[in-house]
Amino acid sequence: MKDPFENRTKPYYKTHSLHPENQETPIHFIRSWITPTEYFYRRNHFPYPDLTSNSFLLQINGEIKDEMVFPYRYIKSLPAKEVTMVLECSGNKRSRFEPEVYGEQWEDGAVSQGIWKGVPLHKLLEAAGLKSTAVEVVFEGLDYGERTDFNGVFRYARSLPVEKAMHPDTIIAYQLNNKPIPYRHGFPLRLVVPQWYAMASVKWLNRITVIDHEFKGPFQTVDYVYYPNKDDDSGKKPVTTINVDSIIQKPTEYSILDKGLHEIYGIAWAGKGVIEEVELSFDKGLTWVNAELYRDKREPYSWVFWKYRWDIKQSGEYTIMSRARDSAGSMQPSKAEWNRKGYGYNAVYTAEVKVE
Amino acid sequence: MKDPFENRTKPYYKTHSLHPENQETPIHFIRSWITPTEYFYRRNHFPYPDLTSNSFLLQINGEIKDEMVFPYRYIKSLPAKEVTMVLECSGNKRSRFEPEVYGEQWEDGAVSQGIWKGVPLHKLLEAAGLKSTAVEVVFEGLDYGERTDFNGVFRYARSLPVEKAMHPDTIIAYQLNNKPIPYRHGFPLRLVVPQWYAMASVKWLNRITVIDHEFKGPFQTVDYVYYPNKDDDSGKKPVTTINVDSIIQKPTEYSILDKGLHEIYGIAWAGKGVIEEVELSFDKGLTWVNAELYRDKREPYSWVFWKYRWDIKQSGEYTIMSRARDSAGSMQPSKAEWNRKGYGYNAVYTAEVKVE
Numbered sequence: 001m002k003d004p005f006e007n008r009t010k011p012y013y014k015t016h017s018l019h020p021e022n023q024e025t026p027i028h029f030i031r032s033w034i035t036p037t038e039y040f041y042r043r044n045h046f047p048y049p050d051l052t053s054n055s056f057l058l059q060i061n062g063e064i065k066d067e068m069v070f071p072y073r074y075i076k077s078l079p080a081k082e083v084t085m086v087l088e089c090s091g092n093k094r095s096r097f098e099p100e101v102y103g104e105q106w107e108d109g110a111v112s113q114g115i116w117k118g119v120p121l122h123k124l125l126e127a128a129g130l131k132s133t134a135v136e137v138v139f140e141g142l143d144y145g146e147r148t149d150f151n152g153v154f155r156y157a158r159s160l161p162v163e164k165a166m167h168p169d170t171i172i173a174y175q176l177n178n179k180p181i182p183y184r185h186g187f188p189l190r191l192v193v194p195q196w197y198a199m200a201s202v203k204w205l206n207r208i209t210v211i212d213h214e215f216k217g218p219f220q221t222v223d224y225v226y227y228p229n230k231d232d233d234s235g236k237k238p239v240t241t242i243n244v245d246s247i248i249q250k251p252t253e254y255s256i257l258d259k260g261l262h263e264i265y266g267i268a269w270a271g272k273g274v275i276e277e278v279e280l281s282f283d284k285g286l287t288w289v290n291a292e293l294y295r296d297k298r299e300p301y302s303w304v305f306w307k308y309r310w311d312i313k314q315s316g317e318y319t320i321m322s323r324a325r326d327s328a329g330s331m332q333p334s335k336a337e338w339n340r341k342g343y344g345y346n347a348v349y350t351a352e353v354k355v356e
Numbered sequence: 357m358k359d360p361f362e363n364r365t366k367p368y369y370k371t372h373s374l375h376p377e378n379q380e381t382p383i384h385f386i387r388s389w390i391t392p393t394e395y396f397y398r399r400n401h402f403p404y405p406d407l408t409s410n411s412f413l414l415q416i417n418g419e420i421k422d423e424m425v426f427p428y429r430y431i432k433s434l435p436a437k438e439v440t441m442v443l444e445c446s447g448n449k450r451s452r453f454e455p456e457v458y459g460e461q462w463e464d465g466a467v468s469q470g471i472w473k474g475v476p477l478h479k480l481l482e483a484a485g486l487k488s489t490a491v492e493v494v495f496e497g498l499d500y501g502e503r504t505d506f507n508g509v510f511r512y513a514r515s516l517p518v519e520k521a522m523h524p525d526t527i528i529a530y531q532l533n534n535k536p537i538p539y540r541h542g543f544p545l546r547l548v549v550p551q552w553y554a555m556a557s558v559k560w561l562n563r564i565t566v567i568d569h570e571f572k573g574p575f576q577t578v579d580y581v582y583y584p585n586k587d588d589d590s591g592k593k594p595v596t597t598i599n600v601d602s603i604i605q606k607p608t609e610y611s612i613l614d615k616g617l618h619e620i621y622g623i624a625w626a627g628k629g630v631i632e633e634v635e636l637s638f639d640k641g642l643t644w645v646n647a648e649l650y651r652d653k654r655e656p657y658s659w660v661f662w663k664y665r666w667d668i669k670q671s672g673e674y675t676i677m678s679r680a681r682d683s684a685g686s687m688q689p690s691k692a693e694w695n696r697k698g699y700g701y702n703a704v705y706t707a708e709v710k711v712e
Contacts, residue, residue, distance in 0.1 A: 003375065003403030003404045003406075004404055004406055004407075005377065005403075005404040005539075005540065006375065006403065006404075009374050009375070009377045010374075011371040011379075012368035012369040012371055012379065014368070014371070015367040015382045015385055016608070017608070018365050018366075019359065019362065019365070021361065021365045023367075023368065028371075029374055047359030047361075047362065048359045048360055048361040048362075050359075050360055051360075100610060100708065101610070102610045102611070102673075102708070102709075102710040103610060103612060105609060105610050148612050148613065148614045148712050149712050183361075184361070252373070252461075254457070254459060254461050256458050256504050257504060258504045317458075352456065353458075354458040356504050356505050
């Protein structure tokens with residue numbers, strides 16, 4: 001059988017909304033180490049900003065000794081660093097929560113891996129001279145718009161604690177996958193924060209303000225907060241580090257398979273530490289086997305590929321499960337921690353399949 | 357706020373599998389009367405066939421007076437007919453069944469509307485001279501491959517009862533949306549059967565055989581059969597006519613909305629008869645209001661657009677429901693008839709939304 005379209009049939013984003021643009025990577029159908037830029041997931045709060053000349057200047061102000069403005073060209077001339085890392089929307093897999101939660105119903109593809117190149121943020125902050133009163137660093141993008149919950153117009157803005165801002169791998173990036181960052185992903189400059197969910201990696205970065213208190217913007221204290229209860233805010237805590245997670249890329253859920261040998265494969269990633277182990281179960285979690293891992297040890301923030309050859313001789317219905325364990329001591333839980341806004345889903349991955 | 361990408365942000369297919377290619381139309385984001393060909397859903401059982409010269413000849417044999425071979429060019433020279441119609445995979449919305457069923461997890465987009473142009477099949481059958489022994493007409497495509505349930509290689513083949521085959525609107529099509537049918541959709545010739553689910557509309561049509569008995573091919577008697585029970589085949593019946601159905605295109609499920617006026621809109625379609633009414637409920641089915649319908653009365657096989665202006669002043673969680681009623685006396689049920697292979701899902705459509 002020769003399929004003349006075999007090499008021309010390609011996967012597509014899954015569309016969640018167009019204005020603002022929210023489209024997810026067809027993660028089950030992309031098996032490359034780096035997510036090709038044209039498949040990098042797109043997640044926006046607002047319309048794409050109209051870039052004006054001032055967007056090519058990055059301001060730093062607040063609790064610093066010297067207010068500074070860095071032109072784009074100057075930033076590109078500084079010693080640079082490359083970081084290969086997973087960028088994951090904290091709402092990834094939101095559609096899997098039970099009971100269901102409101103918001104974009106992301107499936108498995110609000111996650112991508114890219115090579116980001118830029119200048120370590122701490123170099124710029126050191127040039128500006130952090131004052132000892134500094135508590136947090138606020139990052140503002142050029143995107144703005146309305147919210148459903150408050151009146152007025154808001155700019156997208158987020159903060160980091162000084163310690164995370166000063167981390168040597170927190171960078172002001174100007175390249176994604178060896179090209180200028182595409183407009184949709186934050187051109188000309190994007191804050192890129194390894195290990196944290198992607199709400200921290202502010203696109204179209206325009207202004208950095210060092211403050212002596214905790215930042216209270218709505219994307220910091222209303223959104224991107226875990227609320228464990230449906231009707232009150234008790235027990236809330238901010239969304240920060242990526243949870244240890246994995247997916248089975250193939251077979252896809254509710255597939256029908258032949259008897260015989262099947263290559264089961266997927267990816268796994270973590271915010272703290274690195275992936276140490278991915279285990280699979282074919283009997284609803286009774287017994288587990290280890291998948292083979294493929295990783296780039298030089299890149300601690302990257303995902304790992306995993307693979308397993310499943311030789312299934314008996315027809316019937318099977319639940320295939322994957323669970324990852326990281327070097328920081330976390331393992332995917334059997335049930336995700338429900339929270340009202342649906343962040344951080346990372347339960348053991350399951351795919352039901354039928355063998356006939 | 358001016359979004360420079362506003363007119364360039366486009367929706368994409370949702371990918372279910374690449375080999376064979378199964379990708380669904382982003383139906384919630386396409387608001388055109390005719391589905392643009394580049395968004396027409398793609399559903400295949402096998403690899404795309406390698407077209408050879410014989411594919412440009414259509415054979416008719418079996419219970420006829422004269423075996424005939426019609427060249428593609430000759431078919432194009434005959435008096436033609438245009439049919440604007442809904443083509444829907446019988447597995448559309450399969451992912452909504454509870455309990456879940458195996459097979460491609462189609463969401464709402466295994467349905468598209470096109471303008472098909474071709475020659476009424478009955479003209480060709482009359483030219484060949486149907487014998488009085490004719491019971492069914494079998495249609496074979498050029499696509500073939502393996503199945504998970506039986507050994508061997510199978511060609512895709514389906515039959516119609518003579519009466520449906522002789523219906524004046526059952527056509528051998530060579531154009532879709534005013535252009536030659538694209539390869540992925542059946543070039544050069546496709547059987548197009550209005551009112552029936554799309555498994556009947558055989559692509560890459562190569563051979564027509566009139567038979568004096570019921571056809572027993574696996575795509576006729578194993579697949580595309582409603583099996584109401586999980587573990588035995590009792591009560592089975594073949595999949596034929598499209599069930600009355602509707603979707604809410606906007607708002608999408610689990611959206612968060614502002615208070616105020618919202619345009620709720622969607623589509624509705626039916627196999628038997630035409631859509632007479634689309635009703636909406638905002639209170640879980642307690643009360644219903646009529647949506648405004650927009651249709652082309654000259655096209656009985658086409659879907660209708662519907663629209664409603666919802667002015668919501670009270671924040672809270674709402675279930676928006678849509679249900680369509682057709683002129684043949686059917687209405688969408690509150691629960692779809694579960695069947696083992698997941699065909700014909702058409703329960704009242706629901707979208708949960710939160711107003712804040």
